[in-house]
Amino acid sequence: MRVKPLTRREILENCIVRGLLVASIPLSQSKLLAFWQQAEARPPKLTPENEMGPFFKKGAPEAAMLRVPGDAGFPLRVSGNILDARGEPIEGARAEVWQADHHGLYDLKGYRYRARLAPSAKGAYAFETVMPGHYPDRVCQHIHFMVTAPGHKTLVTQLYFATDSVFAGDPDKNYTRDPLIENRELVRPVTLVEHAESAHADVVFELSLQKA
Ligand SMILES: [Fe+2]
Secondary structure, eight states: OOOOOOOHHHHHHHHHHTTSSOOSSOOOHHHHHHHHHHHHHSOOOOOOOOOOOSOOOSOOOBOSBOOOTTOOSOEEEEEEEEEETTSOBOTTOEEEEEEOOTTSOOOSSSOTTEEEEOOOTTSEEEEEEEOOOOOTTOSSOOEEEEEEOTTBOOEEEEEEETTOGGGTTOHHHHGGGSTTOOOGGGEEOOEEEEOSSOEEEEEEOOEEEOBO
């Protein structure tokens, strides 16, 4: 005999009745069900796209350390995860990053401050660099990302920094001073990590890709 599969609503109702889905605040069963369904129906939070720009160059080496001793600029560590729209890590994801150096210059002859990252099996990535400089054609400091993953659309985007002087301490209000920043979410908070005799900036940038 074929058993008719339960609808999502019926599964949730069963979970509520059996105490497998409970609310952290007092809620009627119907309200709990409505909230849960509403949350599940919310559109996935994808990392916004942003312009590719003119300075991408194929063939960047695989690297996680982009700066070398003696480089000018404030040390910066960027890390995050490559995820699908539901927040699950994507196996086989790849990412490339490229940026200007501290002086606002892109290396067009070689591969300084350009790298192919090697995310872990769980999609985690990290690299060490310096805070990019400002350059004449662009308003804000930024790092370019291109992320690919099996079964997903390629994500081309840029990371910006809440500490950028252009935002004058208020990126919520001032992020549009750079006309290329169409989405506030691309401006990430910066954590200062102090060591015995030095310090570095730390930024987390999650990369969530849309299914192809
Ligand atoms: Fe750029």
